[in-house]
Amino acid sequence: MTSEVEHAAHDHASAIPHAHTHEDAAETPGYFEIMEISVRELLIERQLITEAEIHRQIDVLDSRTPALGAKIIARAWVDADFRGRLRADGRKTCEELGITFYDNTRLIVLENTEKVHNLVVCTLCSCYPRPILGLPPEWYKLKPYRARAVSEPRKVLAEFGTIIPDDVEVRVTDSTSILRFLVLPRRPPGTDHYTEEQLAGLVTRDAMIGVATIAAPISEQNP
Amino acid sequence: MEITEGAVLETLPGIVLATGESALYQTGDKVRVLTRKPIGHYRVPIYLRGKSGVVQSVIKPALDNEAEGFGRNAGRERHYYRITVSMAALWVGYAGAPGDALLIEVFETWLERI
Numbered sequence: 001m002t003s004e005v006e007h008a009a010h011d012h013a014s015a016i017p018h019a020h021t022h023e024d025a026a027e028t029p030g031y032f033e034i035m036e037i038s039v040r041e042l043l044i045e046r047q048l049i050t051e052a053e054i055h056r057q058i059d060v061l062d063s064r065t066p067a068l069g070a071k072i073i074a075r076a077w078v079d080a081d082f083r084g085r086l087r088a089d090g091r092k093t094c095e096e097l098g099i100t101f102y103d104n105t106r107l108i109v110l111e112n113t114e115k116v117h118n119l120v121v122c123t124l125c126s127c128y129p130r131p132i133l134g135l136p137p138e139w140y141k142l143k144p145y146r147a148r149a150v151s152e153p154r155k156v157l158a159e160f161g162t163i164i165p166d167d168v169e170v171r172v173t174d175s176t177s178i179l180r181f182l183v184l185p186r187r188p189p190g191t192d193h194y195t196e197e198q199l200a201g202l203v204t205r206d207a208m209i210g211v212a213t214i215a216a217p218i219s220e221q222n223p
Numbered sequence: 224m225e226i227t228e229g230a231v232l233e234t235l236p237g238i239v240l241a242t243g244e245s246a247l248y249q250t251g252d253k254v255r256v257l258t259r260k261p262i263g264h265y266r267v268p269i270y271l272r273g274k275s276g277v278v279q280s281v282i283k284p285a286l287d288n289e290a291e292g293f294g295r296n297a298g299r300e301r302h303y304y305r306i307t308v309s310m311a312a313l314w315v316g317y318a319g320a321p322g323d324a325l326l327i328e329v330f331e332t333w334l335e336r337i
Contacts, residue, residue: 123268150270154319169322176266178285178303179328
């Protein structure tokens with residue numbers, strides 16, 4: 001938060017008639033929370049949207065988690081035909097699995113290979129493939145990640161513990177408008193005998209954003 | 224390859240296309256992102272303005288965000304282009320591999336052919 005925003009938040013909070021004590025200071029809503037509540041209440045009061053619509057949208061968001069993305073990745077690992085269709089038209093292929101795109105975005109699936117590592121960021125705000133991954137992590141929305149992912153991606157990756165060799169190209173995708181992106185990580189070695197469900201269990205949210213790779217299962221590393 | 228949803232349309236003689244129906248650029252075309260400073264809503268990061276890249280894929284027409292921000296939607300659909308820009312061309316003294324690149328989708332009105 002900038003000092004200007006903090007100042008504005010303080011002014012706004014002090015305008016509330018019921019003064020807060022130090023004990024409940026943590027309960028005091030922040031500047032943006034107050035703004036959100038005010039706008040929401042106004043929209044409802046003016047009958048532009050309803051409470052029911054808001055609750056419905058929260059239910060929609062809650063039904064989307066990285067488990068959906070993991071299911072897509074695992075299917076792509078075991079089914080080359082599915083992977084091909086996913087690369088050709090991400091949204092249509094996810095819809096075949098029964099995952100809808102309620103925000104009317106399109107999906108491009110970025111496949112990591114021996115020679116290419118993909119990383120996804122939204123420098124302007126927080127565009128994220130919510131229909132298949134749910135809400136983005138906090139760091140994804142903060143300025144340090146957004147600014148540095150496009151200017152020094154290898155350093156950012158290293159801070160996530162992901163070292164990309166120099167002979168592998170780092171491709172950073174800045175998501176700015178109608179497209180959303182899902183990284184298709186490389187299938188870890190030693191998983192040939194895994195079922196699709198077991199493979200899905202290995203896929204992490206961070207690997208689908210591209211800040212991580214998927215390590216071989218520990219039992220496979222030290223047999 | 225990535226999706227290519229739009230294309231340069233080939234039509235029968237006499238057919239006149241509406242603005243935005245046919246893609247202005249094709250995969251492989253070299254383009255430059257314009258240096259403009261619009262007031263209001265836009266979806267082109269400042270670090271990208273004036274930089275050159277290559278069209279990687281053509282995305283089917285969608286609304287112009289800048290016009291939509293002011294409620295002007297009719298006739299405002301144009302293609303988006305996913306372009307590749309070399310990291311070394313974006314950042315002075317970029318520390319990384321020479322092949323490192325940035326990919327970003329840019330609205331048609333923000334591009335010029337080079």
